Amino acid sequence: MxxxxxxxxxxxxxxxxxxxxxxxxxxxxxxxxxxxxxxxxxxxxxxxxxxxxxxxxxxxxxxxxxxxxxxxxxxxxxxxxxxxxxxxxxxxxxxxxxxxxxxxxxxxxxxxxxxxxxxxxxxxxxxxxxxxxxxxxxxxxxxxxxxxxxxxxxxxxxxxxxxxxxxxxxxxxxxxxxxxxxxxxxxxxxxxxxxxxxxxxxxxxxxxxxxxxxxxxxxxxxxxGYQKRQVHDVLVDHEAYIAKYQELKGKYADYWVKNWPEQTDPRKFVFEDIAIASWLICLWAQEPGKGSPSFVDLGCGNGLLVSLLAAEGFKGHGVDQCSRKVWSAFKPTVDLRVSTLEPFDYTADADWIIGNHADELVPWIPLIAAKSPKTKFVVIPCCPHDLSGKKMNFATVAGQSKYHAYVEHISRIMGTCGFVAEKEFLRIPSTKNVALVGRSRTGKADMGEVDQMIQDGKNAFVARVPDSVKNEIRLEKSRKRKLEASVE
Ligand SMILES: C[S@@+](CC[C@H](N)C(=O)[O-])C[C@H]1O[C@@H](n2cnc3c(N)ncnc32)[C@H](O)[C@@H]1O
The missing domain is CATH 3.30.530 (Alpha-D-Glucose-1,6-Bisphosphate; Chain A, domain 4)
Known part of the structure; x- marks a missing residue:
């Protein structure tokens, strides 16, 4: 590192x-x-x-x-x-x-x-x-x-x-x-x-x-807190987090850095996902009840976060529209599912939804949770998207970055959905490091507005085309070009 x-x-x-x-x-x-x-x-x-x-x-x-x-x-x-x-x-x-x-x-x-x-x-x-x-x-x-x-x-x-x-x-x-x-x-x-x-x-x-x-x-x-810049350790105690991070790093980092089967740089993912898993585990330790909360990671990508949480005893699964090579390197008990989600019709069957840099799924997650009285969530927004799935820039105020304007936008959706938007700057390498936590309800959800947003989003949402399909289309085009060239 x-x-x-x-x-x-x-x-x-x-x-x-x-x-x-x-x-x-x-x-x-x-x-x-x-x-x-x-x-x-x-x-x-x-x-x-x-x-x-x-x-x-x-x-x-x-x-x-x-x-x-x-x-x-x-x-x-x-x-x-x-x-x-x-x-x-x-x-x-x-x-x-x-x-x-x-x-x-x-x-x-x-x-x-x-x-x-x-x-x-x-x-x-x-x-x-x-x-x-x-x-x-x-x-x-x-x-x-x-x-x-x-x-x-x-x-x-x-x-x-x-x-x-x-x-x-x-x-x-x-x-x-x-x-x-x-x-x-x-x-x-x-x-x-x-x-x-x-x-x-x-x-x-x-x-x-x-x-x-x-x-x-x-x-x-x-x-x-809504105006300040990077202030860490608001929701999770610093010492507890560092202790958990060191523990998980000791258990998993070396193995995955050495055995990463993807073309991508393992250090980019391994330390970040260990940090996020450590923080989530500390956050969930504050949860009521005896058992560990269950989770679903929407847009889980390489699935490393799911595998770390599973290895630490948390029950849950990840969903992504594209499987990754590394999925087959995880233990068979790591539950990763290939599916293109239509977020307007999705209901979570877990205590917590995770949306870590989950692109167009991020603005949908508070709406999904609003429809389910027990579901809580953590989103770590990345590139700004609106509910149609398109990339979109949101209005900034003086001195505000596009990223922070987007974070504020997601916080406002959370408010409409009746969640207190709790915010933490995570200690991760990525500069898109704000986690928004929806675990407390204000009792002031505007469900009429929520339903309207879901309906409007549903009418506009276009799921992205999976990379495998894009490749197939590219190959098909190139085959066609070659065929046409040989005929000429
Ligand atoms: C930027 S990546 C993040 C992956 C992972 N969470 C991480 O942080 O490494 C966003 C992921 O969301 C997935 N995704 C986007 N829209 C989706 C949809 N409608 N259904 C399932 N997966 C989706 C993409 O396939 C992609 O893997």
Missing amino acids: GKTDTKAILGAEATDTTLEAQRVAAFAKFQPTYYFDAVKEMQIGGATWRVLATADIEDTEDSDFLGVVARWTSEAEILIPPVQRTEVLDEQPCGTTDELWLGEGIEEISRTHRTLHPKRLDKDKPLKEEVVVVRVCNDVLARFIPRTQSAADIPFYYPKVSEFAFGYLEPTTSSDGGADHAPWQLAVLVQELETGATVATKKHKGIWKDMVKKLYKWTATARL
């Missing part, structure tokens, strides 16, 4: 002074208001909440807030340091909410059952908790509800509440009298078990102050 490849994969933190300046500017605007002494209450949904802290936040959207909540739901240890790890037991994209929360304008976005495993097992038992994310008119509320037999079972590090919540709240009025330009508000809310118990000590207050600060910083940074 050349120096550049090593740097791309293991690379040092990218420096981006503009981003840093934006971050500093956003954090400087953090001016929380605490309601520890003067009690403030708020009606949201069917409940009255005690408000502990609020902070105005500019230039964000509820998808930023939802992205933060999704991450904190699967990794409570980020927010609550005494927690060692979070075990997500099950996740429901939507469902019927409890009675208090039924009503006009109330919509449940997700409901997750999880267990918080403490660092000090001698002090605390694991805590069962439910995280319910609801939209109440335009407000979004993430409710954290401990499921204990009695208040005495709540561990020492957890607030003494029947539930607490983070709110992303619509502005009501602003200083100029209108709500249009007023900033949205982040809020920390509680349902106390005993009045005043949550703010009884300096330590309690410190915990709430820390929470609202983290909520503000993470939400503000999520928005900057």
Whole structure:
């Protein structure tokens, strides 16, 4: 592997002074208001909440807030340091909410059952908790509800509440009298078990102050994430990724570099696919449930990524319209299928769809996933295509590359399909290194628009002609030319 490849994969933190300046500017605007002494209450949904802290936040959207909540739901240890790890037991994209929360304008976005495993097992038992994310008119509320037999079972590090919540709240009025330009508000809310118990000590207050600060910083940074340039390790922990990469490289790189049966340079594919497999494995380790998720790799090309994931114990298959020589070098258990997909009619029978540089299939993948309530996906866009399968350039804004305009375009499709567009710059040699992850649903899919896009795409889509057919046509033409020449 050349120096550049090593740097791309293991690379040092990218420096981006503009981003840093934006971050500093956003954090400087953090001016929380605490309601520890003067009690403030708020009606949201069917409940009255005690408000502990609020902070105005500019230039964000509820998808930023939802992205933060999704991450904190699967990794409570980020927010609550005494927690060692979070075990997500099950996740429901939507469902019927409890009675208090039924009503006009109330919509449940997700409901997750999880267990918080403490660092000090001698002090605390694991805590069962439910995280319910609801939209109440335009407000979004993430409710954290401990499921204990009695208040005495709540561990020492957890607030003494029947539930607490983070709110992303619509502005009501602003200083100029209108709500249009007023900033949205982040809020920390509680349902106390005993009045005043949550703010009884300096330590309690410190915990709430820390929470609202983290909520503000993470939400503000999520928005900057759409503008920033290369920032790695947002979705997957750097150390875990590097450890996995080194492990897989040790197991597979040497063999495939030496035994690559294709004409192509093995180093171009082997290290890149090992890096992507390592990153996916780390990402999937965050998934709820015990078993490994299943996958389908659409437009899998040489199939190396499928073979690496299969060798690491993941069940899945790859599909491509052209088989490759290297396919026969894989173990027979590596499931690679030749098929020209018509993406408008395709339904995935796997937990995750992968679309790694999958050309014209990339813009279709969020639409395919939108039609299937359980399917999540990762796309790594490459050359810009529209839904007709044609190459297409999308409008750029000042300083934006065509590639990043395309990434934004795919993110927008994800938004229409009701996915939080989580973004990661992968440490791979390719400069087309943005992974977009669709694993959290916003509950705001515009299914009318999705159906329309599928219908319009279906009318326009023309699958590419497989290379084998192109060769056949070329050969046929050359045979014809030779025949004509011999007749003359
Ligand atoms: C740029 S290659 C990427 C291959 C592989 N994922 C990688 O990163 O090495 C895109 C692949 O998508 C496949 N492809 C494009 N449209 C397809 C379709 N409609 N059905 C099946 N495969 C398709 C092509 O055959 C090609 O192998």
